[in-house]
Amino acid sequence: MEVIVRKDTKSAVRLTAQLMGDALRENPKMVFGLATGRTMEAVYAELARMCKEEALDFSLASSFNLDEYIGMAPENENSYRYYMNHHLFDHINIDKRNTNLPYGLAEDVEAEGERYEAAIEAAGGIDLQLLGIGCDGHIGFNEPLSSFSSRTRAKALTPETYAQNSPLFQRPEDMPLRAFTMGVGTVLDARRIVMLVTGAEKAAIVAKAIEGPLTSMVTGSAIQLHPNVVVILDEEAAANLTMRKYYDWVFMHEPEWESYRNL
Numbered sequence: 001m002e003v004i005v006r007k008d009t010k011s012a013v014r015l016t017a018q019l020m021g022d023a024l025r026e027n028p029k030m031v032f033g034l035a036t037g038r039t040m041e042a043v044y045a046e047l048a049r050m051c052k053e054e055a056l057d058f059s060l061a062s063s064f065n066l067d068e069y070i071g072m073a074p075e076n077e078n079s080y081r082y083y084m085n086h087h088l089f090d091h092i093n094i095d096k097r098n099t100n101l102p103y104g105l106a107e108d109v110e111a112e113g114e115r116y117e118a119a120i121e122a123a124g125g126i127d128l129q130l131l132g133i134g135c136d137g138h139i140g141f142n143e144p145l146s147s148f149s150s151r152t153r154a155k156a157l158t159p160e161t162y163a164q165n166s167p168l169f170q171r172p173e174d175m176p177l178r179a180f181t182m183g184v185g186t187v188l189d190a191r192r193i194v195m196l197v198t199g200a201e202k203a204a205i206v207a208k209a210i211e212g213p214l215t216s217m218v219t220g221s222a223i224q225l226h227p228n229v230v231v232i233l234d235e236e237a238a239a240n241l242t243m244r245k246y247y248d249w250v251f252m253h254e255p256e257w258e259s260y261r262n263l
């Protein structure tokens with residue numbers, strides 16, 4: 001795992017988008033794993049800018065989102081499908097037929113999980129998985145105690161997640177209590193993981209995920225098992241890290257990061 005701390009949210013976001021853009025330039029047929037949440041809105045705005053101003057080409061790319069609320073139609077403004085169209089897909093030249101989310105209205109919940117897993121496999125697997133982290137340590141909607149080998153399935157959300165996400169609904173009481181989510185095992189199958197965490201409210205939980213013990217109580221800690229992970233933080237989110245000096249040292253001296261230092 002590599003941990004990169006940037007001076008502010010803006011440069012953390014730019015670095016994240018830059019890594020995604022560079023990966024896409026290298027492999028135009030990238031299969032992205034995508035995340036939702038407030039943190040990612042700025043990343044998607046930056047990718048949209050790069051598409052428009054720097055001819056970043058998504059025409060051959062495809063994507064799989066981590067999760068979707070159960071019982072929510074794609075047209076619903078609170079669905080993650082709507083979020084993705086609104087923040088990213090409507091602003092880049094990706095073929096929407098190649099963008100995938102679990103279908104919130106699927107009648108057979110178990111079959112929907114299996115369908116999604118099969119679709120990821122048929123696409124050749126996920127090349128780069130973008131992740132945020134929830135206040136209870138979840139990745140996707142893998143709430144505490146989710147198995148590290150879990151696959152896409154329905155998950156009951158915690159009261160913490162309800163408190164964190166329901167203010168985003170016009171009527172907070174409309175937030176579903178369950179969601180489809182890729183499993184922790186699905187996420188770990190991605191060839192590369194880029195996690196972005198910003199803001200003081202995430203400092204304690206992200207320190208647990210990065211430097212704490214592996215535990216399904218903090219499903220974000222599962223990324224420690226993955227051989228190719230970059231975690232990008234702003235100063236506020238990095239406040240509780242103990243190995244900070246080492247992270248800065250690596251970023252300053254490893255040749256891999258040379259072109260990213262001035263972002």
Ligand code: GLP
Pocket residue numbers: 035036037038039040066067131132133134135138139140141161165
């Ligand atoms: C939701 C998503 C997660 C995301 C989290 C963080 O719960 N399911 O994938 O990481 O929100 O959201 P925010 O960026 O708003 O803090």
